[in-house]
Amino acid sequence: MSLIEIKDLKVHYPIRSGFWNRITDSVRAVDGVSFNIEAGETYGLVGESGSGKSTTGKSVVGLEKVTSGSIMYKGLDITKAENRRKLDYNHDVQMIFQDSLSSLNPRKRIEDIIAEPLRNFEHLSKDDEKLRVLQLLNIVGLDADALYKYPHQFSGGQRQRIGVARAVATNPKLIIADEPVSALDLSVQAQVLNFMKKIQREFGISYLFISHDLGVVRHMCNNIAIMNRGRLVEIGTRDDIYNHPLHIYTKRLLAAIPETDVNSREAHRASRLAVEQVYQDQQSKYYDDNGAAYPLVQVTPTHAVALPQTIAQQLASQEGEVQA
Amino acid sequence: MWKTILRRFLIMIPEVIVLSILVFLLAKAMPGDPFTGSINPKADPAQIHHLMKINGLYDPWYQQYWNWVVHLFHGNLGNSYQYQEPVTRLIGGRAANTLWLALFTMILTYAFALPMGVYAGRHEGKLPDTIIRVYTYVTYCIPFFVILVIGIWIFGYVLGWFPTTGSISSDATGWLHTFGSRFYHILLPGLLGALFGTVNIVQYLRSEVIDSKHSDYVRTARSKGVPSKDIYRHHIFRNSLLPIAAFAGYSITGLLNGSIFTETVFSYPGMGLLFVNSISYRDYTVITALVLIYGILNLIGTLLSDIILSIVDPRIRIQ
Amino acid sequence: MAENFEQHSDISAADLARLTQEAQAEATPSTAKIIWSEFKADKPAMAALIIIVGFILFVMIGALFINTPKMMETNIMGYFNQPFTADFWLGADSAGRSVAKQLIVGSRNSIGIAIGLTVISSTFGICWGLISGYFNGYIDWGMQRIYDFMMMLPMTMMIIVLVTIIPHYNSVTLTFIFSIFYWEGTSRLIRSRTLAESEKDYVAASKASGTSHWKIIFREIMPNISSLIIVDCTLSFAENIGVETGLSYLGFGLPSQTPSLGTMIANANDPNNITQYWWTWLPAALEIIILCLSISYVGQVLRRAADSSQRQGSVN
Numbered sequence: 001m002s003l004i005e006i007k008d009l010k011v012h013y014p015i016r017s018g019f020w021n022r023i024t025d026s027v028r029a030v031d032g033v034s035f036n037i038e039a040g041e042t043y044g045l046v047g048e049s050g051s052g053k054s055t056t057g058k059s060v061v062g063l064e065k066v067t068s069g070s071i072m073y074k075g076l077d078i079t080k081a082e083n084r085r086k087l088d089y090n091h092d093v094q095m096i097f098q099d100s101l102s103s104l105n106p107r108k109r110i111e112d113i114i115a116e117p118l119r120n121f122e123h124l125s126k127d128d129e130k131l132r133v134l135q136l137l138n139i140v141g142l143d144a145d146a147l148y149k150y151p152h153q154f155s156g157g158q159r160q161r162i163g164v165a166r167a168v169a170t171n172p173k174l175i176i177a178d179e180p181v182s183a184l185d186l187s188v189q190a191q192v193l194n195f196m197k198k199i200q201r202e203f204g205i206s207y208l209f210i211s212h213d214l215g216v217v218r219h220m221c222n223n224i225a226i227m228n229r230g231r232l233v234e235i236g237t238r239d240d241i242y243n244h245p246l247h248i249y250t251k252r253l254l255a256a257i258p259e260t261d262v263n264s265r266e267a268h269r270a271s272r273l274a275v276e277q278v279y280q281d282q283q284s285k286y287y288d289d290n291g292a293a294y295p296l297v298q299v300t301p302t303h304a305v306a307l308p309q310t311i312a313q314q315l316a317s318q319e320g321e322v323q324a
Numbered sequence: 325m326w327k328t329i330l331r332r333f334l335i336m337i338p339e340v341i342v343l344s345i346l347v348f349l350l351a352k353a354m355p356g357d358p359f360t361g362s363i364n365p366k367a368d369p370a371q372i373h374h375l376m377k378i379n380g381l382y383d384p385w386y387q388q389y390w391n392w393v394v395h396l397f398h399g400n401l402g403n404s405y406q407y408q409e410p411v412t413r414l415i416g417g418r419a420a421n422t423l424w425l426a427l428f429t430m431i432l433t434y435a436f437a438l439p440m441g442v443y444a445g446r447h448e449g450k451l452p453d454t455i456i457r458v459y460t461y462v463t464y465c466i467p468f469f470v471i472l473v474i475g476i477w478i479f480g481y482v483l484g485w486f487p488t489t490g491s492i493s494s495d496a497t498g499w500l501h502t503f504g505s506r507f508y509h510i511l512l513p514g515l516l517g518a519l520f521g522t523v524n525i526v527q528y529l530r531s532e533v534i535d536s537k538h539s540d541y542v543r544t545a546r547s548k549g550v551p552s553k554d555i556y557r558h559h560i561f562r563n564s565l566l567p568i569a570a571f572a573g574y575s576i577t578g579l580l581n582g583s584i585f586t587e588t589v590f591s592y593p594g595m596g597l598l599f600v601n602s603i604s605y606r607d608y609t610v611i612t613a614l615v616l617i618y619g620i621l622n623l624i625g626t627l628l629s630d631i632i633l634s635i636v637d638p639r640i641r642i643q
Numbered sequence: 644m645a646e647n648f649e650q651h652s653d654i655s656a657a658d659l660a661r662l663t664q665e666a667q668a669e670a671t672p673s674t675a676k677i678i679w680s681e682f683k684a685d686k687p688a689m690a691a692l693i694i695i696v697g698f699i700l701f702v703m704i705g706a707l708f709i710n711t712p713k714m715m716e717t718n719i720m721g722y723f724n725q726p727f728t729a730d731f732w733l734g735a736d737s738a739g740r741s742v743a744k745q746l747i748v749g750s751r752n753s754i755g756i757a758i759g760l761t762v763i764s765s766t767f768g769i770c771w772g773l774i775s776g777y778f779n780g781y782i783d784w785g786m787q788r789i790y791d792f793m794m795m796l797p798m799t800m801m802i803i804v805l806v807t808i809i810p811h812y813n814s815v816t817l818t819f820i821f822s823i824f825y826w827e828g829t830s831r832l833i834r835s836r837t838l839a840e841s842e843k844d845y846v847a848a849s850k851a852s853g854t855s856h857w858k859i860i861f862r863e864i865m866p867n868i869s870s871l872i873i874v875d876c877t878l879s880f881a882e883n884i885g886v887e888t889g890l891s892y893l894g895f896g897l898p899s900q901t902p903s904l905g906t907m908i909a910n911a912n913d914p915n916n917i918t919q920y921w922w923t924w925l926p927a928a929l930e931i932i933i934l935c936l937s938i939s940y941v942g943q944v945l946r947r948a949a950d951s952s953q954r955q956g957s958v959n
Binding site for chain 3: 058061062063088090091094095097098099102103104105106107108116117120121163166
């Protein structure tokens with residue numbers, strides 16, 4: 001059984017208009033998303049900004065009011081607040097935020113920030129708690145003198161590590177990492193990603209890794225879901241997505257990864273333009289009449305794509321994949 | 325646009341209803357009854373009982389409230405026992421005085437505040453700006469009634485430049501003389517109110533001017549060689565004019581609240597003084613009517629401002 | 644799990660204590676420290692602060708030595724006694740009562756009510772604004788409608804009417820009546836800041852850490868707007884002095900046997916008093932002006948201290 005099962009998750013925001021201010025329409029931020037996260041794995045959720053990936057992540061932590069659908073954890077639907085309370089859900093599921101400065105309360109010392117989940121869930125003695133916080137600082141590679149400092153005294157990379165320390169404080173089963181490194185310098189990104197991996201190995205944590213950066217995702221994730229306009233367009237293993245992309249949106253994202261090989265610059269540019277041309281010409285094939293993605297169909301046991309059955313099979317055979 | 329205004333009106337309706345219920349209940353809670361003083365104190369209790377009964381004073385409160393509202397819609401606010409005349413006529417005579425003074429104060433306020441605000445913003449950080457800021461700050465933090473008392477003492481009594489009581493001198497004849505005398509009587513309270521009420525407009529205008537001074541469209545105009553006088557007149561000032569106009573509505577609220585003090589200090593026969601006198605004489609019908617009228621005027625003031633602001637800034641249109 | 648942590652810990656209890664001290668020495672200056680250094684850098688502000696604190700202490704203690712009922716007795720011998728004499732060094736009013744003594748007791752009463760009013764109305768306004776801003780949606784909508792309604796009420800009139808309805812009132816009931824009507828400004832200010840603050844990720848992080856709503860509101864958000872709260876309280880204190888004195892001036896504040904700065908200024912309502920016997924009311928009027936200016940000035944300095952870009956004092 002999977003660690004967490006997300007089923008047909010929908011988050012709609014009402015649009016009110018007209019004289020009586022009734023709900024006339026809604027923004028479908030997340031519109032029917034289903035996927036499972038296994039224990040100990042890093043699951044990548046990729047999409048452009050506004051695709052609903054952060055909203056999905058927040059729903060999984062319980063920060064977003066879900067319109068419909070379910071998120072099953074330990075046999076209970078945690079979209080309901082009482083179930084979250086019953087399970088002490090956030091003891092097991094934590095979050096790392098994108099903006100490290102805004103996610104740390106500027107008026108609190110690092111000790112109090114990291115100890116916050118401990119105080120709510122573990123009720124340790126004063127000394128135990130302090131020791132635990134020091135251990136956590138040690139894990140993320142910060143010195144003990146950080147304890148009494150305030151967030152603004154640290155660099156962006158250090159702050160993000162503090163965010164990680166807070167997230168792992170209760171030794172959770174799953175951490176939602178919402179673009180954890182996209183606000184950081186490239187050199188610092190690698191640092192933070194590496195010790196996130198280290199922590200994963202040591203504690204057996206699962207990550208839901210949300211990012212728009214396919215390069216980073218390739219480094220981190222075993223399974224990947226591509227999100228577009230509130231729906232999933234493609235799900236697969238790292239190999240499925242990077243080597244056998246089926247949906248045009250996935251192909252576009254892959255084409256947009258910057259290439260450092262100067263010699264093949266022209267070739268790269270040509271392939272990028274080709275993908276863009278296909279996208280412009282064949283939009284109607286990949287999206288339904290309302291511009292939304294189709295339901296997912298399975299092409300191999302690990303690989304699914306949001307296309308009508310016939311087109312999916314046709315594309316899959318072109319890519320040389322074995323039909324399921 | 326019209327939808328916004330209409331919707332704003334609809335929100336007003338429950339507010340007015342709640343206000344009227346509140347006012348009615350407060351009137352009920354006041355000690356004494358409406359006949360106090362109007363009938364012979366030695367009257368037979370049975371007779372009072374009878375009077376109370378035919379006037380419906382033993383009915384449940386909601387029925388009495390309903391009767392009161394029906395009367396209200398017929399323009400019948402009852403009789404003032406202190407003046408022995410219908411409240412409608414009594415207030416009608418005073419309302420003109422109050423509104424006339426409020427309007428005059430408002431015009432003067434704008435006349436002082438607009439140039440000060442623009443000037444302070446234009447010379448940001450320099451001496452005139454500092455002086456204007458200190459001035460607005462000083463005027464803002466001194467309680468207004470203290471200013472009035474000191475003002476009437478210096479200019480009314482010691483220097484004798486202005487009349488200290490009433491709204492018109494008793495010997496005024498002919499319309500020109502009448503008008504002149506009225507104007508003379510509101511000059512000092514109006515000036516004091518205006519000189520000490522500029523702070524909001526000046527501060528708003530100043531920061532608006534400073535903001536737009538650094539905005540791209542003003543820089544563009546400047547780099548095209550538009551003279552700076554024209555920039556201030558055509559670009560900056562015109563842009564901030566509507567929001568400034570919107571302050572008019574809010575300042576009505578402030579002026580009405582202040583009118584109680586102004587009219588008491590200057591013995592100026594407006595609604596504020598009438599209210600203070602009616603409280604002393606426990607003239608409940610007048611008190612109720614005045615609270616209701618002031619509440620509705622406040623409401624209209626904020627409504628006006630909200631509407632002007634919603635025209636200017638679509639972001640704050642009410643949902 | 645515990646073993647996992649043990650691997651990463653090589654810190655002893657002694658080290659811990661030493662680090663605690665070191666880090667505390669290096670920690671950022673507290674709000675109080677910043678404000679204090681700001682006052683040290685600004686001499687006029689320091690003077691204003693000393694005037695206020697010294698004056699309040701003086702009247703609070705001085706009033707203890709004055710027998711108010713005895714002071715308020717009519718004394719024919721002192722009828723409009725001139726000021727600057729041995730018996731009445733600020734003169735006496737129409738009932739021969741010492742203006743200086745009335746001033747001390749009156750200041751105590753007026754300032755006391757202003758402080759009480761500030762405490763009650765600001766506490767209420769802060770809670771209202773925080774709750775309204777934090778729980779968006781229907782709660783906020785409902786609270787905003789109540790706010791709109793309160794804004795529409797003619798405040799001064801409502802207070803006067805309430806004062807006439809309540810048969811027996813003293814300074815405490817009076818303070819509560821004022822408080823009903825003077826929380827709106829604070830609440831609007833706090834609400835708009837809370838709305839902005841609730842959007843920040845640290846609030847989401849606290850929610851995800853299982854912290855309760857009330858704890859988030861009062862322990863996470865409130866400290867972040869504390870400087871705004873301090874500034875607002877100071878400025879409302881200055882305004883609130885005008886509230887009670889104004890109504891007492893009209894005759895609807897403190898009862899006439901309880902001296903207040905407002906009732907003293909009301910002496911000016913008599914055309915004779917205002918020019919001939921100026922000492923009966925002018926000291927009270929000047930006192931209010933100086934007090935309000937000093938308090939607001941302190942408020943301005945606090946505002947500057949809250950805005951790090953405008954600070955004049957340096958903090959180490």
